[in-house]
Amino acid sequence: xxxxxxxxxxxxxxxxxxxxxxxxxxxxxxxxxxxxxxxxxxxxxxxxxxxxxxxxxxxxxxxxxxxxxxxxxxxxxxxxxxxxxxxxxxxxxxxxxxxxxxxxxxxxxxxxxxxxxxxxxxxxxxxxxxxxxxxxxxxxxxxxxxxxxxxxxxxxxxxxxxxxxxxxxxxxxxxxxxxxxxxxxxxxxxxxxxxxxxxxxxxxxxxxxxxxxxxxxxxxxxxxxxxxxxxxxxxxxxxxxxxxxxxxxxxxxxxxxxxxxxxxxxxxxxxxxxxxxxxxxxxxxxxxxxxxxxxxxxxxxxxxxxxxxxxxxxxxxxxxxxxxxxxxxxxxxxxxxxxxxxxxxxxxxxxxxxxxxxxxxxxxxxxxxxxxxxxxxxxxxxxxxxxxxxxxxxxxxxxxxxxxxxxxxxxxxxxxxxxxxxxxxxxxxxxxxxxxxxxxxxxxxxxxxxxxxxxxxxxxxxxxxxxxxxxxxxxxxxxxxxxxxxxxxxxxxxxxxxxxxxxxxxxxxxxxxxxxxxxxxxxxxxxxxxxxxxxxxxxxxxxxxxxxxxxxxxxxxxxxxxxxxxxxxxxxxxxxxxxxxxxxxxxxxxxxxxxxxxxxxxxxxxxxxxxxxxxxxxxxxxxxxxxxxxxxxxxxxxxxxxxxxxxxxxxxxxxxxxxxxxxxxxxxxxxxxxxxxxxxxxxxxxxxxxxxxxxxxxxxxxxxxxxxxxxxxxxxxxxxxxxxxxxxxxxxxxxxxxxxxxxxxxxxxxxxxxxxxxxx
Ligand code: PEP
Ligand code: MG
Numbered sequence: 041x042x043x044x045x046x047x048x049x050x051x052x053x054x055x056x057x058x059x060x061x062x063x064x065x066x067x068x069x070x071x072x073x074x075x076x077x078x079x080x081x082x083x084x085x086x087x088x089x090x091x092x093x094x095x096x097x098x099x100x101x102x103x104x105x106x107x108x109x110x111x112x113x114x115x116x117x118x119x120x121x122x123x124x125x126x127x128x129x130x131x132x133x134x135x136x137x138x139x140x141x142x143x144x145x146x147x148x149x150x151x152x153x154x155x156x157x158x159x160x161x162x163x164x165x166x167x168x169x170x171x172x173x174x175x176x177x178x179x180x181x182x183x184x185x186x187x188x189x190x191x192x193x194x195x196x197x198x199x200x201x202x203x204x205x206x207x208x209x210x211x212x213x214x215x216x217x218x219x220x221x222x223x224x225x226x227x228x229x230x231x232x233x234x235x236x237x238x239x240x241x242x243x244x245x246x247x248x249x250x251x252x253x254x255x256x257x258x259x260x261x262x263x264x265x266x267x268x269x270x271x272x273x274x275x276x277x278x279x280x281x282x283x284x285x286x287x288x289x290x291x292x293x294x295x296x297x298x299x300x301x302x303x304x305x306x307x308x309x310x311x312x313x314x315x316x317x318x319x320x321x322x323x324x325x326x327x328x329x330x331x332x333x334x335x336x337x338x339x340x341x342x343x344x345x346x347x348x349x350x351x352x353x354x355x356x357x358x359x360x361x362x363x364x365x366x367x368x369x370x371x372x373x374x375x376x377x378x379x380x381x382x383x384x385x386x387x388x389x390x391x392x393x394x395x396x397x398x399x400x401x402x403x404x405x406x407x408x409x410x411x412x413x414x415x416x417x418x419x420x421x422x423x424x425x426x427x428x429x430x431x432x433x434x435x436x437x438x439x440x441x442x443x444x445x446x447x448x449x450x451x452x453x454x455x456x457x458x459x460x461x462x463x464x465x466x467x468x469x470x471x472x473x474x475x476x477x478x479x480x481x482x483x484x485x486x487x488x489x490x491x492x493x494x495x496x497x498x499x500x501x502x503x504x505x506x507x508x509x510x511x512x513x514x515x516x517x518x519x520x521x522x523x524x525x526x527x528x529x530x531x532x533x534x535x536x537x538x539x540x541x542x543x544x545x546x547x548x549x550x551x552x553x554x555x556x557x558x559x560x561x562x563x564x565x566x567x568x569x570x571x572x573x574x575x576x577x578x579x580x581x582x583x584x585x586x587x588x589x590x591x592x593x594x595x596x597x598x599x600x601x602x603x604x605x606x607x608x609x610x611x612x613x614x615x616x617x618x619x620x621x622x623x624x625x626x627x628x629x630x631x632x633x634x635x636x637x638x639x640x641x642x643x644x645x646x647x648x649x650x651x652x653x654x655x656x657x658x659x660x661x662x663x664x665x666x667x668x669x670x671x672x673x674x675x676x677x678x679x680x681x682x683x684x685x686x687x688x689x690x691x692x693x694x695x696x697x698x699x700x701x702x703x704x705x706x707x708x709x710x711x712x713x714x715x716x717x718x719x720x721x722x723x724x725x726x727x728x729x730x731x732x733x734x735x736x737x738x739x740x741x742x743x744x745x746x747x748x749x750x751x752x753x754x755x756x757x758x759x760x761x762x763x764x765x766x767x768x769x770x771x772x773x774x775x776x777x778x779x780x781x782x783x784x785x786x787x788x789x790x791x792x793x794x795x796x797x798x799x800x
Contacts, residue, residue, distance in 0.1 A: 229393025508738020573607020
């Protein structure tokens with residue numbers, strides 16, 4: 041059975057559209073279960089009915105023409121009960137409804153199971169048989185397994201099929217097609233997409249046509265000849281070391297590239313009008329699917345060889361195609377994966393948004409995008425890249441969504457929102473040089489999160505009162521090796537000097553989790569619960585001490601450095617780190633007299649630190665709460681997993697209670713407390729955090745004036761009243777509604793984006 045299942049999933053994944061997907065499913069399931077009928081009914085949102093879409097065994101002419109409501113027939117019953125129904129005599133069931141013309145009268149046995157994806161019933165999968173008998177347990181289990189496995193593929197095929205060939209967004213007939221990913225940089229981007237293919241990824245080639253097939257064929261032949269030469273020289277080089285039968289593979293490669301094989305097929309597709317790259321992608325992918333579907337394991341393996349050849353061809357083709365990107369107007373960059381160098385190729389002002397299949401909010405490109413203020417969504421797992429080239433798209437960097445095929449109404453809504461944002465930003469300029477003070481005189485320090493030097497310039501121009509979180513790992517992430525002590529010292533000195541006399545809180549190297557250094561790979565099956573933050577640096581004192589020495593030296597004659605320790609889960613880690621810091625300091629003092637000893641703080645970002653907050657507060661100089669990780673660990677939700685992103689909500693009462701507890705403990709111990717996760721950047725949440733008693737809030741510069749404008753409009757009494765109300769509520773949704781209701785009178789819509797974003 042498992043083999044059948046694997047085969048079905050493989051065949052279905054290679055299908056080109058929703059109808060072929062369903063046709064394959066019904067044919068393969070009927071065969072695998074040796075039954076007489078297999079049918080798929082798909083739910084149609086517009087009519088609210090289950091449509092008879094594909095069948096093997098019933099009348100194919102009726103496909104797409106007949107449908108049932110959720111109250112009709114056994115199919116409706118399976119869908120509404122969301123569970124399988126197994127009957128030996130379908131016609132005698134009270135819910136039975138005979139659909140005219142499909143020819144199911146003679147079939148008595150009925151087994152139907154819902155196809156459910158992310159809680160949504162997409163359709164119903166049915167098998168039927170003449171013989172009056174119940175399908176046995178193993179058959180029922182098989183059908184349920186098939187339906188569960190195929191739900192994702194069907195959902196994807198439905199979404200992709202819903203992207204119409206309209207070139208422009210904004211059409212009354214359009215239905216928004218939404219793809220969910222990880223929000224990596226705030227903002228709304230609306231523009232045409234351009235697909236970037238950094239590596240020779242065969243699946244990411246858009247279907248482009250060529251104007252001059254003859255020229256395109258010549259171009260293809262040139263690449264083909266180069267790949268053939270490469271193959272020959274690889275074979276010759278290997279011939280000295282390998283046995284004859286091992287180098288024979290290269291002869292097979294060369295034969296495949298021949299005019300009568302792959303090469304010839306690709307040429308035919310170019311003659312028919314496809315670009316060389318599109319033709320290679322199409323032909324090679326279809327051969328890969330054929331080979332992967334073969335029963336013979338040897339032949340199945342050959343799929344890898346074909347892929348290799350295809351990628352080699354594509355690499356040569358793309359080297360030339362690379363010039364064709366058009367950036368005459370701002371574009372949304374979409375790609376499987378982006379590199380910083382590709383980002384750098386886009387002319388200034390021409391980047392309206394970024395969307396990628398892979399990548400996380402801590403990837404290098406995401407960091408750069410945030411600092412450049414480019415709306416970015418990553419981790420869009422099911423993005424059909426090919427279909428999106430030159431399509432008008434919307435990137436919603438607040439909600440982590442990409443919208444294709446947007447309707448008029450959606451376009452209008454986002455345009456209004458962009459407009460509002462621009463107006464608000466312009467209106468906020470006036471607060472740049474004003475203190476962050478409530479109307480009844482309570483002050484709170486607003487600082488920034490930084491990591492590259494351009495962050496500092498922007499932050500200072502917006503009136504930041506210091507750096508609440510300097511992510512030192514960014515310098516490590518963009519280097520080819522560990523930066524030397526002197527390289528680090530220079531970078532830190534620039535930050536400290538730029539902000540002097542304002543404080544700069546430098547966090548020690550925080551790698552692991554999703555922050556991987558290319559030259560120090562950490563392979564773990566559960567990286568967020570693994571070797572990260574202080575755990576790595578305490579295990580590698582040679583790395584930690586170099587960094588501390590660089591920080592201390594950079595702080596000479598300045599004294600505005602504070603050191604922050606990430607991912608601390610036990611008191612001993614604070615003690616160990618402090619000992620190393622003191623050792624580095626006492627050594628350096630010999631060379632640099634009067635070298636200031638910085639304050640040492642602990643990041644509270646795991647539940648154990650919250651439960652031990654009184655002890656930590658007694659033993660360190662300040663506390664900074666990292667709400668990004670704390671939310672992740674308190675709610676057990678991976679912050680980079682789009683599948684559970686709706687559960688990642690920093691308005692969850694447990695998160696707010698934890699923040700409150702931390703602020704109170706710090707006040708009690710009389711040490712400064714700050715918050716540096718995204719929660720602080722959300723104006724509505726900032727009101728609550730101030731009321732809880734945090735002394736400073738640290739956020740990316742783009743949110744600084746928004747937060748300040750709201751805090752300058754309310755009184756501390758009002759903020760405390762709001763907090764009291766919020767703490768009585770027991771779920772995130774109610775908290776967001778409550779905040780929105782109560783803050784609406786004083787704040788303008790875009791300031792509530794955080795509340796809205798979390799409440800979606
Ligand atoms: C946090 O976890 O809240 C935080 C600020 O650290 P980072 O996002 O860099 O993990
Ligand atoms: Mg963190």
